[in-house]
Structures are given as C-alpha cells and as structure tokens.
Amino acid sequence: SLLSLLFLHYFLPSSILTTFPHVGIAVPHVAMTTPGLAAIAEVRHLAINLSGPLCAHLTDLLDMDEEHAKWLVDMGAVFIDKVRVGAGAYNAIVPQGSYLRVHPSPRRFPVAWTADWQKRLVHVNSNYVIVNKPGGLPCHASLDNAKETTEACAERALSAEVGSISALHRLDVPTHGLMCLGRTPFFAAHFSRLLRMRRVRKEYLALASAPPQLGSMVHYMRPSERSPR
Template sequence: MPRSPLPPREGISATALRAPGGKATHAKNHLPVPDSIGDWLETEFPEAAPESRQALLTDGDMCDEAGRPVTWDDPVIPGGFYFFHRPVPAEERIPFDVGIVFEDEDLIVVDKPHFLASTPNGRFVRECVVTRLRVDLDQPDLVAIHRLDRITAGLLVLSKRPETRGRYQRLFQDRRVHKTYRALAPAPPPELEFPIVRESRLVKPVGGRQVLEVAGEPNAVSRIRLVRTIGAQGLSPSGTRVDTDAAGPPRRGGGDHAPSEWAGDEDEGPPRGGIAEYELAPVTGKTHQLRVHMNGLGLPILGDPVYPVDLAPDPYDFTSPLQLLAAEIAFDDPLTGCPRHFSSHLSLDPGAVAAS
C-alpha cells in the first residue's frame, strides 16, 4: 500500500480505501468499478448521511495516491488507493501518563502505563501512546514497531523516521530482540521446579477473547523463572525461594519435579497462599502468550481479567491493573551494530492487588 499523502490530523493517520478493480490480487477485484467517486462512496458507506459523504469531497478532504483532491464526479481509478480522515469522536482520557525512557533521532522508548493502548484500535483512537506522542512531541511519523497489550505496562519502542523504520521492524520480525517481563502471580506449589520452559500450541477461536492451549505442534515458547516469593499478606517479602540447579538448563513444564529449596525462616517454611514474582522471557510472540502459559501452569497473573475466567471488564475500570510489566528490551542496533539495552522505570505493585 502506498504511503498516505495526507499528514496525520491531531495525531491520527488518514484512512486508506482501495477501489474495486485493478490487476493486483485483491478481494474487491470481482466488484464492478463505479462510474464516479460519489457513486463509489454511496456503495462503500451506505449507512453514512448523504451530507457527510458530500462534505468529504466538497471540502477536499479526500485525495488519491498523488495527493490530488477528488470530487464527486471524478472517475474511479480501478484498484487505486484513496485517503481521507474519518471523523473521530471524543474519548474519555485514560488518567495515566507516558514516560520517556530514551530518545535519539530514530527511536523513542517509552514506559507505557497500564490501561493505555499502544496504537489506535477499536474504541481507543485518540487515547493511545502513538496518537498522544504524535501530538505532544510533534512527531507525525511516529509508529510503534512492536505490540504491547493495553493492560500490560512497560517498555514500548517507537520509530520516528520512515527511512530507518523497516530495519528496526525486522529485528522484531526475525526474533532478534530479547524481551524480559516481570509478573506477580500465586506462589507455586513446592513440587513445581524452576526455571521452566513452557511450550504449547496456542489458538484463538474466532470471536473469542481467550487464547487456548490445544494439542498439536507447539507454536509458542516461554521461559519462566521464579524470582522471589512474597508473604501471604501480599505486601512484604518473607524470604526468597532459591532455584535448585539454577545454573543448569531450564526444565520443561509438566512431569515430576523435585521441590525447590527455601531460604526464608527455617521454622516457618515456604508461605502458603502467598504470591510470587516471576521473570518471563517470550521466545515467540503470540497474542496473550505469557498470560496463557502462566495460567496453564496454574499460576494466573494477578489482575488478569481474561484468564482463567473472562470477566468482560469495563475498560475504564482502573482498580485492578494486570501485574505484568515489560521490564527490559535488548538488541543490537541495526544501524550502528552497537548493543542497546533498555530498562523500565515502572514496577509491579502487590499492594494494588491486595487492595482490589
């Protein structure tokens, strides 16, 4: 798809619309080419008020690939792209700020707060990291180069320049980026030994919110390490669980496990009913992968509104943030070859879980 000749408006990119016809393989190729732009818009947006379609063309807000404004009676270029700005309704502000971790002439690395979307999507178009920063930093070409779920907090890398964007995007596509997450979840049973490699096949049913682990060839791999256990009250550390054979190879989930050693008070033993902090490293990048894998171990991440039960949460309920943080990102810079390592300034909050 060609780049839009229209600049973002209030941080929001123009919408691209492809006309029927043309030689390239496309789902609309079998449709007849309308006689005019106006006829096409009536077919494409039958639910829109006639005056809305007319205003789009009268005000010159719709253009072709070359940036030329089009009118109601202009002929349609078969298979051509046209660009325009959709009306975007006002949105309730997400009451959390984006923190800048690093910036140079090519990249911006930010700390995304919980509940703020990374990119425009669905009901959140204005209230997302990309739209906010395009406006606040006067960076109209800013684009996120990887995904981070709306309810997950932590590091997000954005590209400032289209000229170098592809090289950074390929790092993520080729899995040459090392990501480390931190999570709070129930303390593990003594028979579960860490570190663990969780491998499974993940499938998201059409129309569903939950991603499922199913039988079949694994397509998702996560490395999971126990960092520390936290007391049963969920607020103060009461000791540290030490991984047995921590220097050895990670063990795969399932099967028989020897108990880990306890480094807290000898008479007290490991806390029952407490929570623990985990370090998670995704080897692959499937949707909800870390959340599904932790849930599959019987250790659902605290504050998760979808696993193990989909609670259909109100997106404006900020009382129980998901205790998952994108804590570190490391890669070799494709432009300079120099290693880059970024750490989040945010932290997880057991108190928020206990209070919710």
C-alpha cells in the first residue's frame, strides 16, 4: 500500500524554467498546541457591543493575557466581520455591532521554522519563485494560521512584503515537492493559462511498502459511491 507522497516534480515550458535540481524526502508533520490555551474553546464567536481596540476585546472577553492575544493576531487567527486581521494590527478598532471570530488554538506547522528556506528557494526572479515545499506544511493560509505556510515562509526568506507571493497551484500538506509561487498578477495569469492549456506536466513519485499491483487502483475517501475518488 502507498505510505506517502514524496514529491511533485514540475516540468515547465523552457521559456519559464529549464531544469530543477533533485529534491529530498518529506519531513513528517508534527502537531503543536499553544501552551496556556488548552482550556479555551477551539473557535469563539463574539458580538461586539462597544467599539474598542482589538486586543482589549480579546483579553477582556476571552480572559487571555495580552501576549497571547497579540500572538493570535500575528498568526492570522482573528477575524473581524469575516475578514482576517493583519499581523501587528493589535489596536485596530473593532466597531460596535461587529462580529469577532477567534481561533484560540491554531493548528501548528513547525517545519515552517525548522526548514532551511534559503536552500529551499530553487529559483527566484521578479515574476515567480520555485520553492521546494517540505512535507507537513500547507501551501497557503488556513482558517486559523496564516503565518506557517509555504507562501509566508517564502516571503520571509526573501524579505518580501506580506501578501506579495501567492501559490499558483497546490500540494497537500503531507506532500513534499516543487511549487511555483507568483510574484506578479501578470505571471499568475500566465501560469494559470499554461495549466488550462495543459502546458505544465506533473510527475508524482510515491513511496510504497511493497511493489504495487499493475493496473488502475481506486481508493474512496469514504465507503460511498458518491465520495470523491
């Protein structure tokens, strides 16, 4: 049976990139929790009756200290009226009547901090970045974590502005492999067009515990004919 996907190797048209170096094995995902927040519900929904600074609402309504409140804001785990609050916006004024959603215990992806991101930048220019994504890391922001992503790690490695790099395709969290990240709207549209025209060839390599049987193998996510294959 298949154990895990190791990497995805992309072959792009020569006008974009000609070669890719070999990429290594996947790094297993390790779950992390936030000390001191275990007793708080996974998601908190708050109706704001009096306008005031964001962190003041978090500390008062959720009974957490200011350090934890600021950490949640920086992680991208706080939303005002369904819009994610940007990092550092601790004193953003939350208007009266607003809806505040807070994820007190974001899911963590430690490989974001343990990987050597300078070595994982395979190719960099003004239009795009080719990055060797490690296993155990999402491509882009999840509902409760916008800081530990492939996009954010590439931005930090390049000292780029937050939000200036975007994933142009996806790899699952456990999957290790090459990704193309866009730096300009023009290239993002160009790459999307190449995908639609099937000008990008994808090659997957998988690690198996034994030689697999030849032929088509179908796996259902759930034991139902209606589930995705």
